[in-house]
Amino acid sequence: AATFRASEHQHIRYNPLQDEWVLVSAHRMKRPWQGQVERQLLKTVPRHDPLNPLCPGATRANGEVNPHYDGTFLFDNDFPALQPDAPDPGPSDHPLFQAGAARGVCKVMCFHPWSDVTLPLMSVPEIRAVIDAWASVTEELGAQYPWVQIFENKGAMMGCSNPHPHCQVWASSFLPDIAQREERCQLAYQSQHGEPLLMEYGRQELLRKERLVLTSEHWLVLVPFWAVWPFQTLLLPRRHVRRLPELTPIERDDLASIMKKLLTKYDNLFETSFPYSMGWHGAPTGSEAGADWDHWQLHAHYYPPLLRSATVRKFMVGYEMLAQAQRDLTPEQAAERLRALPEVHYCLGQK
Amino acid sequence: AATFRASEHQHIRYNPLQDEWVLVSAHRMKRPWQGQVERQLLKTVPRHDPLNPLCPGATRANGEVNPHYDGTFLFDNDFPALQPDAPDPGPSDHPLFQAGAARGVCKVMCFHPWSDVTLPLMSVPEIRAVIDAWASVTEELGAQYPWVQIFENKGAMMGCSNPHPHCQVWASSFLPDIAQREERCQLAYQSQHGEPLLMEYGRQELLRKERLVLTSEHWLVLVPFWAVWPFQTLLLPRRHVRRLPELTPIERDDLASIMKKLLTKYDNLFETSFPYSMGWHGAPTGSEAGADWDHWQLHAHYYPPLLRSATVRKFMVGYEMLAQAQRDLTPEQAAERLRALPEVHYCLGQK
Ligand SMILES: O=P(O)(O)O[C@H]1O[C@H](CO)[C@@H](O)[C@H](O)[C@H]1O
Ligand SMILES: O=P(O)(O)O[C@H]1O[C@H](CO)[C@@H](O)[C@H](O)[C@H]1O
Numbered sequence: 116a117a118t119f120r121a122s123e124h125q126h127i128r129y130n131p132l133q134d135e136w137v138l139v140s141a142h143r144m145k146r147p148w149q150g151q152v153e154r155q156l157l158k159t160v161p162r163h164d165p166l167n168p169l170c171p172g173a174t175r176a177n178g179e180v181n182p183h184y185d186g187t188f189l190f191d192n193d194f195p196a197l198q199p200d201a202p203d204p205g206p207s208d209h210p211l212f213q214a215g216a217a218r219g220v221c222k223v224m225c226f227h228p229w230s231d232v233t234l235p236l237m238s239v240p241e242i243r244a245v246i247d248a249w250a251s252v253t254e255e256l257g258a259q260y261p262w263v264q265i266f267e268n269k270g271a272m273m274g275c276s277n278p279h280p281h282c283q284v285w286a287s288s289f290l291p292d293i294a295q296r297e298e299r300c301q302l303a304y305q306s307q308h309g310e311p312l313l314m315e316y317g318r319q320e321l322l323r324k325e326r327l328v329l330t331s332e333h334w335l336v337l338v339p340f341w342a343v344w345p346f347q348t349l350l351l352p353r354r355h356v357r358r359l360p361e362l363t364p365i366e367r368d369d370l371a372s373i374m375k376k377l378l379t380k381y382d383n384l385f386e387t388s389f390p391y392s393m394g395w396h397g398a399p400t401g402s403e404a405g406a407d408w409d410h411w412q413l414h415a416h417y418y419p420p421l422l423r424s425a426t427v428r429k430f431m432v433g434y435e436m437l438a439q440a441q442r443d444l445t446p447e448q449a450a451e452r453l454r455a456l457p458e459v460h461y462c463l464g465q466k
Numbered sequence: 467a468a469t470f471r472a473s474e475h476q477h478i479r480y481n482p483l484q485d486e487w488v489l490v491s492a493h494r495m496k497r498p499w500q501g502q503v504e505r506q507l508l509k510t511v512p513r514h515d516p517l518n519p520l521c522p523g524a525t526r527a528n529g530e531v532n533p534h535y536d537g538t539f540l541f542d543n544d545f546p547a548l549q550p551d552a553p554d555p556g557p558s559d560h561p562l563f564q565a566g567a568a569r570g571v572c573k574v575m576c577f578h579p580w581s582d583v584t585l586p587l588m589s590v591p592e593i594r595a596v597i598d599a600w601a602s603v604t605e606e607l608g609a610q611y612p613w614v615q616i617f618e619n620k621g622a623m624m625g626c627s628n629p630h631p632h633c634q635v636w637a638s639s640f641l642p643d644i645a646q647r648e649e650r651c652q653l654a655y656q657s658q659h660g661e662p663l664l665m666e667y668g669r670q671e672l673l674r675k676e677r678l679v680l681t682s683e684h685w686l687v688l689v690p691f692w693a694v695w696p697f698q699t700l701l702l703p704r705r706h707v708r709r710l711p712e713l714t715p716i717e718r719d720d721l722a723s724i725m726k727k728l729l730t731k732y733d734n735l736f737e738t739s740f741p742y743s744m745g746w747h748g749a750p751t752g753s754e755a756g757a758d759w760d761h762w763q764l765h766a767h768y769y770p771p772l773l774r775s776a777t778v779r780k781f782m783v784g785y786e787m788l789a790q791a792q793r794d795l796t797p798e799q800a801a802e803r804l805r806a807l808p809e810v811h812y813c814l815g816q817k
Contacts, residue, residue, distance in 0.1 A: 117553045121565075124552040127640060129564040136643045138547060138568055146545030147527070150627030154505075176498070194497030196489060196785070196792055201475040202468045210659075211667050212691055213480040214472075217489055266784035274781025276501030283784065289478060291789035292487045308561075316562050340563050394788035418787050430625025433617035433634065434547070436769050437745035438642035441547055 121445045130341035131304065131312060133296045137343050138441040141448065144423075153272055153426045160231045160278045168193075169279035171228045186241075187248040188225040189284075195221035197287055219260060219287035224248055226280040233269070233280050233388055235378035235460055242371035249395065250359045250367075252284050257358070257400030260286035262294050265359075270390025272420055272428065290399060297396060298411075305410035313412035317351045326450045329376055333369040336377050338450040343440040345422045345429050346384065346449050348377065350415040357411050358397035377417070380456040387425035393417045472796045481692035482655065482663060484647045488694050489792040492799065495774075504623055504777045511582045511629045519544075520630035522579045537592075538599040539576040540635075546572035548638055570611060570638035575599055577631040584620070584631050584739055586729035586811055593722035600746065601710040601718075603635050608709070608751030611637035613645050616710075621741025623771055623779060641750060648747060649762075656761035664763035668702045677801045680727055684720040687728050689801040694791040696773045696780050697735065697800050699728065701766040708762050709748035728768070731807040738776035744768045 117124070125140040168175045171183045176193040197219030204214040226245050227237055234242060249265050256263045267282035268275040290298065304312035320326055320337045328348055329336040339349045350373070356362060362370065381389035395415050398408035422429040422443065434441055457464070468475070476491040519526045522534045527544040548570030555565040577596050578588055585593060600616050607614045618633035619626040641649065655663035671677055671688045679699055680687040690700045701724070707713060713721065732740035746766050749759035773780040773794065785792055808815070 117551075119553040119555045121555070124555075125548060125568045126552065126555045127566045127568045129566075131562050131564070136566075136640075136646075138638075138642075140547040140568075142549075143545055143547050148627065150625055151622035194494055196491040196494050196794075197476060198493075200468075201477065202470040204470045204472070204475075204477045209670060210655075211482050211663070211670060213482070215478045215480075217476045217478045217491075262789070264785060264789045266788050268781075268784040271502040274501055274783040276499065285785055285789070287489075287789075289487075291489075292791070293789055295487075304561075312562070319560060319562060392784040392787050394784060396788070416788060430619075432625040433619040433743040433745060434615060434636055436743050437617050437747070437767060438613070438615045438636070438638075438644055440643070443547075 122448060127439075128341045130339070130343075132300050132316075132339075132341075133293065134300055135341070136439055137341055138439050139445055140441060140443060141445045143443040148423060148427050150427075150430070153428060162229045162231045164230060167230060167277065167279055169223070169225050169277050169281055170230060183228075184225070185228050186244050187227075189222055189248060189252060192221035192223050192283065195219075197221050197285055215289065217287060217289060219285060220256065221286075222252065222256075222284040224252065224282050224284060226282070230279040233378070233382075235375055235382050236462065237280075237375075239368070239371045239375055242374055243367055246359075246362070246367045246370055246374075250362060253358060253395075253397070253400070254360045256284065256286035257360075257404065259401060260288060261399045261401035261403060262287050262290050263400055264291065264294075264394060266392060266394035268392050270388065272390040273392050275390075294396065294399070298399070301410040301412075311355060311410050311412045313351060313414055314355055317353065317412075325447045328380070328450055328453045329373055331369050331373045333366045334373045336373060338446040338453070340446055342446045342449065343431075343442060344418045344420060345442065345444060346381070346419050346453060347446075348417045348453070350374070350377070350417070352413055355409075356397075356413045357408055358400070358413060359395060361413075376458045379458055379460045380453050381417075381419060383456045383461050384453065385421055385425040386461050387421075389419055389421065391417050391419035473799060478790075479692045481690070481694075483651055483667075483690075483692075484644060485651055486692070487790055488692055489790050490796055491792060491794060492796045494794040499774060499778050501778075501781070504779060513580045513582045515581060518581060518628065518630055520574070520576050520628050520632055521581060534579075535576070536579050537595050538578070540573055540599060540603060543572035543574050543634065546570075548572050548636055566640065568638060568640060570636060571607065572637075573603065573607075573635040575603065575633050575635060577633070581630040584729070584733075586726055586733050587813065588631075588726075590719070590722045590726055593725055594718055597710075597713070597718045597721055597725075601713060604709060604746075604748070604751070605711045607635065607637035608711075608755065610752060611639060612750045612752035612754060613638050613641050614751055615642065615645075615745060617743060617745035619743050621739065623741040624743050626741075645747065645750070649750070652761040652763075662706060662761050662763045664702060664765060665706055668704065668763075676798045679731070679801055679804045680724055682720050682724045684717045685724045687724060689797040689804070691797055693797045693800065694782075694793060695769045695771060696793065696795060697732070697770050697804060698797075699768045699804070701725070701728070701768070703764055706760075707748075707764045708759055709751070709764060710746060712764075727809045730809055730811045731804050732768075732770060734807045734812050735804065736772055736776040737812050738772075740770055740772065742768050742770035 203216040398411035420428040554567040749762035771779040
């Protein structure tokens, strides 16, 4: 029998953080691509557009006028999926028809007053200001809500409807599905092994090295063993930190710098403004914030769709929606490619 | 306090078949859409293209020449994600680094010799031939493999790389993730309530009526209570049937006819060839096929991405990838819209 080689032989891998499996079939990268090719966004975004509701001084859908902000800017989403006062659907009359109350708030956070920058093109102190704003909004909304989901959809391919650099914050009265799964998995790991799952995972990846993308004094970036998206990464603090607000000033500066490096590598991979959805996960907040959440470790997930070039993406469709996630290169191959890329942005370096 | 109305007030709903929650925020349909608009495929597909590897008489990537088939045509995928002979990765050295063996086969099934038709434009007997081919391939591959996943990716938006009407069949040596979840949920329901989950669910939906789209003597189509995609549907036999090959000739004819109606409604919704991924789920097969799988009920899921028009889709991105699925109209609203649509295809009816 042939010797197993991950880059040649399909196999399945387990995601212990979210209790899911992925099919890894690296030999599939050889197939030609005849499917949809994305449009490349060649149009340049103007630095300031008075009609763009995210710009300083612009008027939003509800008639409010944005301040002439010069750092980050947080405001209520004008079309929120979660509102603070929805009534309860009441008890279910059948186990197959279960509904529950959902209350919350949705906010939008602009990263910068200019529309023509993205995080990797911003300075480290400007990114640091974003991190501080993330920590504050977690603190503020976390006082009331058990889950504060910070996420960024970057690029039209990821459903982003506005080119201005921004993220969203949706806080909810319930623990969302994926938060529940991470809670369950991390709690079980801690009770079985006596330490947080992601602390041991980060330590192991530092030893094994093959999936590391970037390391700094306080942070790690790696392609997880169970990554689903082609160039998916996991960003982890080295210290045991449960939530964003706990980060020290030094850890925040270091985070700004490693984020800039990671996002620069992403842009450099296909010389394009790399689309992704990313988001932060930390211990639940709200009235139970004081409970024992030591099994949680703060982390960010980056889920970028591109596979082969700036215009050819991975589609998570039929098999993935009906059966199981499937990927076409190994996490180790993805990490190697990301590691090899320069840390100077292709738009900024001299040619 | 206001009285709860699902179409006005956000809430969460539970999917008992796959153990997942969805956030329903119907008021969100009011927001304007400024994001990505899909290209509309206006180019007409030629009925026969000798360079298209799915056409009768064409030469495929591996040099094989397709027969001049005049019905369905099944062949091995030239770029399979699953191959029959991959070696085993061997035992894991750490609980956070678990991999497993994956073996299988990937096949492609052409529905029709012509490239310019889709299922709703085919005749009922032609669709019946597809159903027979689905049943046979389930039987054939199910003799060896525990899971045979039949799925169709329709439309470039769903990663479909070839316009010729076809589906895929991926059979695997393992129970894929979603199959495992449906197994767990259906088994638990049966042991607690003494009957199959989907038998009781179908019965309840027939009584409640508000989510029904189509009914026939032997089949139901409904928008499930927990639907995630805007116009997602579930297709169920009325009789307790565990797998496709068990369907009687009469049930197969009736299935062909209800599929034609459903897919015609889909195309009529936005007067476009409606993109979707769909697939069949039935009891596991392989060496354990003889075990007790009575908790399973055969069903097909349809997952179509379009939300507002032929060019505006729902993006399952940031919040959905990091926290929880979210939908912008209620399943009841979606069912009502689908119910009201004509059963004659907009391309075929007289104007
Ligand atoms: O039809 P293809 O080219 O085999 O591939 C398509 O379906 C597969 C199964 O859902 C996906 O893994 C691919 O990402 C998608 O492009
Ligand atoms: O940025 P928007 O317009 O709020 O919306 C975008 O992100 C949301 C949260 O992931 C998704 O539900 C929408 O489908 C997507 O278009």
